[in-house]
Amino acid sequence: MFMRMIYDEKLAQAAYLLGCQKTGEAVVIDPERDVDRYLELAAANNLTITAVAETHIHADFLSGARELAERTNATVYVSAEGGPDWSYQWLDKKSSGGSYNHRLLKNNDTFAIGNIELRTIHTPGHTPEHICFLVTDHGSGANEPIALVSGDFLFVGDLGRPDLLETAAGQTGAMEPSARNLYHTLDVLKSIPDFVQVWPAHGAGSACGKALGAIPTSTVGYERRFNPALKAATSEPAFVDFILAGQPEPPLYFAEMKRLNKVGPPVLGRLPNPPRLTADQIRNLDYHTTAIADTRPWDDFRAGHLPGSLSFPISARSFNTDAGSMIAPDEPIVLVVDPAHREEAVRDLIRIGLDHIEGWIHPDDLEDHPLVTTDEISVEQAEPLIAKPGIAVLDVRRAAEFAEGHIDGATNIAHTRLASRMDEVPDADTLLINCRSGFRSARAAAYLERAGRKVINLQGGYLAWEAAHPRPSPL
Incomplete structure (x- = not known):
């Protein structure tokens, strides 16, 4: 079996490419939207992506499942749990017409990628439809699982926060019942051996929990012994109080990600390639209607920037989170960015659904225009x-x-x-x-x-x- 974690440091998000080396088939679990990275990684290892799977309807980034299905005709595996309010609405809306190849998964359903078996476990709490995948590599002769692809259920050192339906999506009164569901979901871990690895969807810095560890993976046994959230589950009331206390305010863009990932992320087709603005175009920019996203370091920004510019240093791990919280979803965007970081900025923005990037400005071009200071x-x-x-x-x-x-x-x-x-x-x-x-x-x-x-x-x-x-x- 082949496995690679593809990690986004800024969103602290992990996708997984699992491949059967005997048959050459592969699945990507929880991909982001710029899917060329997964296709290149698969090709470099003589694999073909034949499937894409999701653990839940994400709130912190725009899913690449639909994009991969468009590009590769891969079969989509997503949850059928959680009830009608948590059903994926884009599976029958292929760009060319008709439905994507897909299968809706219930608890204990299995599917295979070559000689790799993935067994579905329904794990509500973070979201009602949330599922995990228990992975068994039959090609190596194993008859027990090697790993739990745990999504936003079980993290290294934490559990997925159960308050987001209320604090991010605005569903009043949802957080306490979700926390109680999460408490009862912990029972599923009792039947999973200690040696099983934990491959989570997020690491330290993610807003999907409050105390995620910086180590990328763990084991069920280690988390059972040392995870503070699991250790707090001495009783339902104690667990609910612990898991809801001290959760950080969710970034403003989370609600829009949740909505788009449910109804269907717009299909990109390719990475946007915005043009460099001319002097006249820069002069005619209206910051009231266009978000000027200046990606230079703060000291450079405050010493002189175009009036009305927003400051998002490209080197910051919070670039996506900050931009998503301060730029409206449909707002036109112009980047002030060094050419060496232009593609990075574009990728960061489209990963959170900020697609309307109309152009970019070289920092050197600012010298020819009136600037203001902060x-x-x-x-x-x-x-x-x-x-x-x-x-x-x-x-x-x-x-x-x-x-x-x-x-x-x-x-x-x-x-x-x-x-x-x-x-x-x-x-x-x-x-x-x-x-x-x-x-x-x-x-x-x-x-x-x-x-x-x-x-x-x-x-x-x-x-x-x-x-x-x-x-x-x-x-």
Whole structure:
């Protein structure tokens, strides 16, 4: 059996290519949308992708299952669990007409890729339709599974969060019943041997859990012994309290991903190749109707950028999450990007459904146009400013971080939810914006400047503030 994890560092997302080397068949599980990577990897290893499978309707990225089915005529294997509200709606909407080759899976159903057997396990909790795949390599003579492709059910060091249907998709009252479902789903692990490997869909940095480990894979036995979420399952009430506590605010784009992955992601056909803008086109840009996504480092951005630009450093692991939270799904986009990173930026954006990339600007071309700056000050400069009228402090960290300590009088709105909570932003002449280190607040500062607000970023964030204002030691 051939197995490769294809990992997206920015979205902390893992797809898996499993292949039977004897028959040359392969399946991709939980692919992202730029599927050329999977096709090239398969071809390089003398495999043909004949199937594509999903563990659930994803919320954090746009699925590539439909794209692969279009490109390869692969059979699609997806869940039939969870009821009609959680049914895939695109399986009968092939671009050329008719239906994709597909099979809907129920608990304990199996399918084969050559001599590899994948057995379906229904694992509701993170989502109602969620399934995992127990993988057995019969080609090697094995009669027991080698791995559990666990999707967003079981992570290294965590479990998939059960609150997203409510906090991201807006289904009021869904999180506690989902948490209870997840508690009962844990029973499925009892019948899986300790030696079975865990191949999860996410790692550290994903917003699909609160404490995912940085190690890419694990075993069922190790997680049984050391996973805090599993150890918290001493009783249903204790587990529900634990799993719902401290979950980070979901990025704003999650609801749209969930919707599109259910009804059918638009088919790309190929990776977009936006043109370089001319001087006249740059001059005529209207930031009110076009998102100018500047991917340069923050220091370069704040020293001079096109008016109304948004700041998303391409080197940041949060690039997708930040852009998805601050650019509307159908908004035209122009990138300010070094040519060496242009394709990377395009891939990052289309992975979260931001397809309308109309062009790009070379950073050197900015010199020929009027630029504006963004203010940033130190804690020492901020202290006397805060006391003045017309100044308000906006803390864009997560609620759990804010609760542990904050600048007196600050308003808290997580930067990934800012676009949906603009009516809660203080009505002050100037906003002093902080996060933990100054990075997230920089994203928020640019977003608010585009909205017409006067802003100042707090250099070093709350860490710098706390260092200058140490808390009294307990007696």
